[in-house]
Amino acid sequence: MSASSGFSILLKAIDMNVGFIGAGNLALYMSQGLVRSGAIRASQIFASSPETKKPTVKDLKELGVRFSPDNKATVEKSKLLILAVKPKIMPYVLDELSTMVNKDHLIMSFAAGVNISSIEKKLPPDARVMRAMTNTCCAVKEGATVYASGKNSETSDGEMIEQIFGRVGTVEEVEEANIDAITGLSGSGPAYAFEAIEALSDGAVKMGLPRGLAMRLGAQSLIGAGRMLLETGKHPGELKDAICSPEGATIYALHHLEKGGFRSLLIDAVEASCVRTRELQLQGSEDTTNVEAIKKSIRDGLHLQEILENNGAFKK
Ligand SMILES: NC(=O)C1=CN([C@@H]2O[C@H](COP(=O)(O)OP(=O)(O)OC[C@H]3O[C@@H](n4cnc5c(N)ncnc54)[C@H](OP(=O)(O)O)[C@@H]3O)[C@@H](O)[C@H]2O)C=CC1
Ligand SMILES: O=C(O)[C@@H]1CCC=N1
Numbered sequence: 001m002s003a004s005s006g007f008s009i010l011l012k013a014i015d016m017n018v019g020f021i022g023a024g025n026l027a028l029y030m031s032q033g034l035v036r037s038g039a040i041r042a043s044q045i046f047a048s049s050p051e052t053k054k055p056t057v058k059d060l061k062e063l064g065v066r067f068s069p070d071n072k073a074t075v076e077k078s079k080l081l082i083l084a085v086k087p088k089i090m091p092y093v094l095d096e097l098s099t100m101v102n103k104d105h106l107i108m109s110f111a112a113g114v115n116i117s118s119i120e121k122k123l124p125p126d127a128r129v130m131r132a133m134t135n136t137c138c139a140v141k142e143g144a145t146v147y148a149s150g151k152n153s154e155t156s157d158g159e160m161i162e163q164i165f166g167r168v169g170t171v172e173e174v175e176e177a178n179i180d181a182i183t184g185l186s187g188s189g190p191a192y193a194f195e196a197i198e199a200l201s202d203g204a205v206k207m208g209l210p211r212g213l214a215m216r217l218g219a220q221s222l223i224g225a226g227r228m229l230l231e232t233g234k235h236p237g238e239l240k241d242a243i244c245s246p247e248g249a250t251i252y253a254l255h256h257l258e259k260g261g262f263r264s265l266l267i268d269a270v271e272a273s274c275v276r277t278r279e280l281q282l283q284g285s286e287d288t289t290n291v292e293a294i295k296k297s298i299r300d301g302l303h304l305q306e307i308l309e310n311n312g313a314f315k316k
Contacts, residue, residue: 016040016044016079016080016160017044017045017046017077017078017079017080018034018040018044018045018046018078018079018080018082018164019045019046019047019048019074019075019077019078019080019081019082020045020046020047020048020065020074020082020084021048021049021071021074021075021081021082021083021084021085021093021097022047022048022049022083022084022085022086022089022093023047023048023049023054023056023057023060023067023084024049024054024056024084024085025056025136026084026110026134026136027047027056027060027082027084028056028059028060028063029136029137029138029139030082030084030134030138030139030143030168031045031047031060031063031065032063032138032139033138033139033140033141033143033167033168033169034138034164034167034168035063035064036139036141037141037167037168038167039164039167039168040164041064042063042064042065043064043066045064045065045066046065046066046067046068046073046074046077046078047060047065047066047067047068047074048067048068048069048070048071048073048074049069049085050069051069052067052069071093071096071097071100072100075097075100075101075105076100078105079104079105079106080105080106080108080160080164081097081101081105081106081107081108082108082109082110083107083108083109083110083111083119084110084111085111086111086283087111087112087113087114087280087281087283088280088283090109090111090114090119091122094119094122094123095122097123098122098123098124101123101124101127102124102126102127103124103126103127103128103152105127105128106128106130106153106157106160106161107119107123107127107128107129107130108129108130108131108132108147108161109129109130109131109132110132110133110134111280112133112183112187112277112280113180113183113277113278113279113280113281113283114131114280114281115131115176115281116129116130116131116148116150116151116176118281119131119150120150120151120152126152127150127152128150128152128153128154128157129150129151129152129153130147130148130149130150130153130157130161131147131148131150131176131179132145132146132147132148132161132179133145133146133179133182133183133186133187134146134165134169134187135186135187135188135189135190136190137169137190138165138168138169139168141167141168141169142169143165143168143169143170144169144170144186144189145165145168145169145170145171145172146171146172146173146174146178146179146182146186147161147165147171147172147173147174148173148174148175148176148179149173158173180274180277180278181270181274183273183274183277184269184270184271184272184273184274184275184277185270185273187273187277188269188270188273192266192269193222196218196222197215197218197219197222198215200214200218200221201214201215201217201218202214204217204218225239240254
């Protein structure tokens with residue numbers, strides 16, 4: 001589903017309050033997208049975190065989001081509860097929330113690596129839980145959100161999530177097992193792109209361009225390439241070939257990228273983020289014995305969920 005949703009979707013989205021447990025970067029960028037897209041009014045967004053003087057809290061307040069240092073205030077006011085705390089904080093936050101949430105809340109966790117069953121085990125048995133991944137590009141309606149449903153979530157919950165997150169980018173349901181790899185791809189992805197744009201403009205500055213012009217053209221090249229791939233449906237190799245004139249400039253540049261291991265580096269980057277995501281689940285678990293052995297199993301390609309459950313690492 002894309003950001004070009006219809007009027008009925010707008011009506012549904014503005015009907016509901018959204019609460020962020022954790023008022024950090026994710027909460028800020030997502031709130032900016034939701035408000036600026038017109039999906040929801042800022043006054044319908046609640047957010048909480050312990051520190052009241054952090055820059056993200058200041059920015060959220062400036063946007064019009066209703067902030068409280070007390071998670072209870074956010075829980076009481078919100079129907080959709082977005083968990084936007086670090087994975088290692090999750091066990092403590094879930095313990096706190098377990099006394100406050102009920103089946104009227106839809107609880108959507110964005111915590112990297114923290115799986116649905118470990119969340120459900122900490123909450124009341126009828127809690128409606130979803131696990132999701134997205135990226136900060138929600139702020140400009142170009143986010144890439146995926147979600148997986150927990151044991152109690154209903155079809156209408158998925159529809160509601162698609163309506164809301166479709167306003168700030170693409171959204172689709174996936175198998176939970178894919179979310180760690182998706183974190184490595186599109187969760188972390190904008191960071192790879194920002195580094196690429198910065199480095200590309202460094203190259204252009206080296207060759208004489210002013211920084212602003214270099215940055216704008218570098219960014220537009222990435223936007224254009226992404227849009228062209230999605231809109232044409234063509235293989236990236238075919239689109240790349242069309243730019244490489246025989247004996248021309250681009251193929252000389254690509255030869256340098258190949259020699260530097262460009263593609264291999266990107267593959268390694270996605271793998272590293274995915275593996276790290278699986279390790280983060282260790283931090284989201286209270287009781288992990290033999291952490292080093294578990295980390296080795298993760299790097300050997302085993303899925304953490306299975307390893308931990310076999311070891312009884314998650315407390316019921
Ligand atoms: N940033 C991103 O691009 C993405 C992040 N995510 C996930 O979102 C989550 C948040 O990431 P991000 O926003 O980058 O991290 P931040 O560190 O920016 O934000 C985390 C927030 O959680 C708050 N917090 C800490 N303890 C509690 C608590 N007990 N109750 C309520 N809030 C608390 C922090 O407050 P304080 O500063 O006061 O400690 C902070 O505001 C992570 O799990 C991450 O994996 C997912 C997709 C993309
Ligand atoms: O770096 C992280 O752990 C989070 C998850 C994806 C993007 N940021």
